[in-house]
Amino acid sequence: MTQSTQTPGAHTALDAAPAQLPVAVIGAGAMGSGIAQVAAQAGHPVVLVDSQDGAADRAVAKLAGTFDTLVSKGRVTREDADATLARITTHTTRDMTTVPPVGLVIEAVVEQIDVKRAIFRQLEEAQAPTTVLATNTSSLSIDAISGEATTGHDAALHGGVSPALAHPGRVLGLHFFNPPALMKLVEVINGAASDPDILAAATDLVRRWGKTPVRCTSTPGFIVNRVARPFYGEAQRMVADGIVDAATVDLALRGAGFRMGPMELTDLIGQDVNYAVGESVWHQTGQDPRYEPTAYQRDLVREGRLGRKSGHGVFRYDDSGTPLDATPDEDLAARLVGGPVASDPVARTIAMLVNEGVDLVHRGEATAEDVDTAMKLGTNYPKGPFEWLAEIGGGTVRAQLEELDAAYPGGRYRPSEAL
Ligand SMILES: NC(=O)c1ccc[n+]([C@@H]2O[C@H](COP(=O)([O-])OP(=O)(O)OC[C@H]3O[C@@H](n4cnc5c(N)ncnc54)[C@H](O)[C@@H]3O)[C@@H](O)[C@H]2O)c1
Structure with missing residues (x-):
């Protein structure tokens, strides 16, 4: 495993105790709902956001069913299951400036560059500059999402739709595998502008969530694909x-x-x-x-x-x-x-x-x-x-x-x- 490169004393939002590090997961589909489960099980307050009416609530109801099964099999106590579910709230919106303030956002919406770019721009507008912005994309370039790419294929992906983020250093990929609750691997992806301290802190956070992080640059397909x-x-x-x-x-x-x-x-x-x-x-x-x-x-x-x-x-x-x-x-x-x-x-x-x-x-x-x-x-x-x-x-x-x-x-x- 790549060693943490975090300089001693360099603090990021991700170093806070779980209860002090609220997480927003954008997209309550297969991946987003699983990622919300992982973060909530690790003790973070989680807001699960989806643009579709009822989608986030349906995802939480499904999660409650999953926990009932885990409790009946003796894999989780009723108390832990209830505490985990109580940490998850839902929010239905298309407007990401209405997402409550958090320390970490993990975006898991449809795999479309223009949709993801718009979401990151709205998040940057409303969230504190210290909030870390991660994407669960499996194929898009981190630089194209943060707007840093200026050449080649990435530049073509810009389509001239929206400008680069003001703080691209806090953007990275956290690529979970399906289903996120069971799969151990998370690829931590750095874009050209990603801040090394934030990458190191994200790698450590993923490890604290019981996952095995690996590091990769934002190259097509990352490692696995x-x-x-x-x-x-x-x-x-x-x-x-x-x-x-x-x-x-x-x-x-x-x-x-x-x-x-x-x-x-x-x-x-x-x-x-x-x-x-x-x-x-x-x-x-x-x-x-x-x-x-x-x-x-x-x-x-x-x-x-x-x-x-x-x-x-x-x-x-x-x-x-x-x-x-x-x-x-x-x-x-x-x-x-x-x-x-x-x-x-x-x-x-x-x-x-x-x-x-x-x-x-x-x-x-x-x-x-x-x-x-x-x-x-x-x-x-x-x-x-x-x-x-x-x-x-x-x-x-x-x-x-x-x-x-x-x-x-x-x-x-x-x-x-x-x-
Ligand atoms: N499915 C996989 O095996 C897998 C694995 C790793 C990564 N990924 C990546 O994770 C992301 C999500 O994949 P998925 O399979 O969970 O998709 P999904 O279709 O199951 O869920 C996407 C959710 O995002 C919501 N959404 C769409 N546009 C939105 C917007 N503008 N604002 C808020 N919510 C919006 C949809 O309503 C839907 O609930 C994609 O980027 C995908 O490439 C998927």
């Missing part, structure tokens, strides 16, 4: 090329310790949701061929084969969500694994995961330790990219990528300079 791309992309390419069928590629990767194969996992996530993340990373990297989404997945989305939720994705599902046509060919899996890298689903996928992790660290965007932690906690990988690198060896990974690059020229498989 960036490094994980080839886990899906390699399997899709191999299936599209007729090297292996979908059920067998899943079997091979489960055999390597992954909890789910890429095909069943994208069917669970939703092919549309997974495709959108891939597209976003691809566009934000200037259409780097390494991240180019596959025609295979685009066609699934176009055909409405979205996965379990639509009853048909890569596989067909019955009403209980059981796949009907996911029968792997065990002999084929055994023949492919350990063979030439281009037709070995495991070696090919892991070489690409290592390449991504190494490249991210090489560019100074995260530490190797944080990359490993993030991939194991955020995606349940059996090992982190650097653990695989240590096992396989940089020379072997580079040779595997060069073999792939020769078989499929175009830049997708170019080895990181750091290999």
Whole structure:
């Protein structure tokens, strides 16, 4: 884990005791309501804000139901559950200048840059200059939200709608994973202007909330959504090329310790949701061929084969969500694994995961330790990219990528300079 870089004596709003650090969570959807639960359980007074009539109250009612279940299972005492719920109040508004004064805001509204920018501007207008403003965005640039970005894609995102914040130093990303109450990982994301003391204090706060923070710059996809791309992309390419069928590629990767194969996992996530993340990373990297989404997945989305939720994705599902046509060919899996890298689903996928992790660290965007932690906690990988690198060896990974690059020229498989 990245060490705290906070200079001794540098105080931020986030250093206050929980009862003295009120938190506003903007957006009472899947993520916002979970984040509100985490903050309230840590002892903070929380105001849950949503623009839709009744949304915040419905979220709290749902939370009350969750706590009833936890109490009945003996996981939480009735007293703690009641105290946590009593710390959460709700507020319905579109106008963020009406949010009561707090020490920390965590925004979790729709993933739209113009909506988020407007919210941050209203918050800055009404909240004290010491209030820390965090976003739970999974794909947008922190600098585009605070208005600091002036070049390239980020500048295009400005759309000339609103000026930069006056105090961008207090803006950062706190990227929780779904569901926030259960997932340990939080990516703490710094924009170009984020204040190092605030980043360090936010990292410590997340740890006090019982989470495992990792640090990353505001790079497309951050750690998890960036490094994980080839886990899906390699399997899709191999299936599209007729090297292996979908059920067998899943079997091979489960055999390597992954909890789910890429095909069943994208069917669970939703092919549309997974495709959108891939597209976003691809566009934000200037259409780097390494991240180019596959025609295979685009066609699934176009055909409405979205996965379990639509009853048909890569596989067909019955009403209980059981796949009907996911029968792997065990002999084929055994023949492919350990063979030439281009037709070995495991070696090919892991070489690409290592390449991504190494490249991210090489560019100074995260530490190797944080990359490993993030991939194991955020995606349940059996090992982190650097653990695989240590096992396989940089020379072997580079040779595997060069073999792939020769078989499929175009830049997708170019080895990181750091290999
Ligand atoms: N769902 C995930 O797995 C996940 C994981 C990590 C991060 N995220 C990010 O978290 C954010 C929220 O995602 P979600 O899945 O909870 O979305 P959601 O659609 O479940 O909830 C969004 C909520 O925001 C409210 N909202 C929309 N515009 C608003 C506005 N102007 N002011 C106040 N409230 C407004 C909506 O009424 C809705 O209740 C997004 O930025 C998303 O990228 C999502």
